[in-house]
Amino acid sequence: MNDYNKLTASELGILFESYTNDALAICMLSYFVEHVEDPEIKACVEYGLELSKKHVDIDKNIFREEELPTPAAFSEQDVNTSAPRLYSDELILHYVQNLGIMGLNTYSMALPNTTRKSLREHFTHCLQSSAELFNRTTDLSIQKGIYVRPPTIPYPQQIDFAQKKHFLAGWMGEQRPLTSIEISLLFMNLYRNALGGALLTGFAQVAQSKKVQNYMTRGAEISKHHNAVFVKFLSESNIPAPATGNFTVMTTTDPIFSDKLLMYHTSFLESAGISFYGQSIGGSARKDLSVAYSRLIVEAGEYSLDGANIMIDNGWFEKPPSAPDRRELTKG
CATH class of the missing domain: 1.20.1260.10 (Ferritin, core subunit, four-helix bundle)
Incomplete structure (x- = not known):
């Protein structure tokens, strides 16, 4: 294979990171799915687990096709799914919601740094599925009354422009x-x-x-x-x-x-x-x-x-x- 057709350094790094993080997510979510009690939260955990497994399978195929070593990452040996419960259902839901947020951040940065079309299509799908995971968990947390809502402020009444350099200050004085x-x-x-x-x-x-x-x-x-x-x-x-x-x-x-x-x-x-x-x-x-x-x-x-x-x-x-x-x- 000539250098023009090889994966770029950016693509190698992104694949390594995404594979390792998804392997980690599989361990965490496999444990959570055994202990979460709320059936609606469990459905979100199962969806996140399904996504991570799909991503890992795709990444493995790429490593094999490129004759690259598959990262050691993590396996079922790194988690005891039958161990006692460690976290509440509410914490688990917020954890899965943040997996969606992390996915959105990771793949939104990965996509512009990817050259190969098949990888761009893969990361585009990962971006879309991360958004779906975030939306599902956010909708559910709002429905259950456990969504952590940002603060509110009064609506502005008019367009305003900074008139003083004091707008940039903040060390001393008012x-x-x-x-x-x-x-x-x-x-x-x-x-x-x-x-x-x-x-x-x-x-x-x-x-x-x-x-x-x-x-x-x-x-x-x-x-x-x-x-x-x-x-x-x-x-x-x-x-x-x-x-x-x-x-x-x-x-x-x-x-x-x-x-x-x-x-x-x-x-x-x-x-x-x-x-x-x-x-x-x-x-x-x-x-x-x-x-x-x-x-x-x-x-x-x-x-x-x-x-x-x-x-x-x-x-x-x-x-x-x-x-x-x-x-x-x-x-x-």
């Missing part, structure tokens, strides 16, 4: 109220951190290694700290911080997921969180908000680096396809 975009970003980061913190609390209970357990506990505390920052910004503009859901974690300590899976899942959450914070900087005109997000990115980055070191020390860190190390190849 601060302008938050814009609707800034409120939206603060809310979504607050919501994601609340869900992520609950997940990590459960992960800490079922982790088998003390080092992994401590890492999960630390992550849950970081989530609380970050949310306190977001609540402060909202309250200063007299925007009540919305309730972030009844994310109940049960008391079981039985091993459910492998420590490898727990660490990778946490790494995925951190990467997504850092990406969302970066987007939030771009959407926040107030300088104090940008500075706060930048500081939180540094803290999240340090936490993520510590997690990567744990994974490398235990042989759990699977490298994505990479360029050859030319210096190593030329050593005599």
Whole structure:
């Protein structure tokens, strides 16, 4: 096969990431489907599981056709579906809803970076099915009265333009109220951190290694700290911080997921969180908000680096396809 017909570096990276994430989702959803009690929520879990299995099968075929090694990722050995229940139905529904959100973000970035037509068609379908998963879970959470609704503000009465440079300020002195975009970003980061913190609390209970357990506990505390920052910004503009859901974690300590899976899942959450914070900087005109997000990115980055070191020390860190190390190849 000549280089023109080979998968590009972007396509290799996207396939590796999507396969690994879907293999992870299969483990999580296979466990959830065994324990969720509400039949309507169970139907959403089953739909998400079906999508992830389809995506994995398609990716496997591509790896085989291109004579590429299939990533090790995760299998049924990384989850004990018969272990006791760890999370409430409400938390499970929000988890599946966020799988839809993550899919929308992942595939909306994947599509413009894909050259091969068959892959563009595949990622377009993945984008559509992620939207369907998000819409199904959102409709159901609204129907059941457990949807976490963003704050509201009064409608504007007229078009308005900023007249003073004070609009961009925010470090000292009187601060302008938050814009609707800034409120939206603060809310979504607050919501994601609340869900992520609950997940990590459960992960800490079922982790088998003390080092992994401590890492999960630390992550849950970081989530609380970050949310306190977001609540402060909202309250200063007299925007009540919305309730972030009844994310109940049960008391079981039985091993459910492998420590490898727990660490990778946490790494995925951190990467997504850092990406969302970066987007939030771009959407926040107030300088104090940008500075706060930048500081939180540094803290999240340090936490993520510590997690990567744990994974490398235990042989759990699977490298994505990479360029050859030319210096190593030329050593005599």
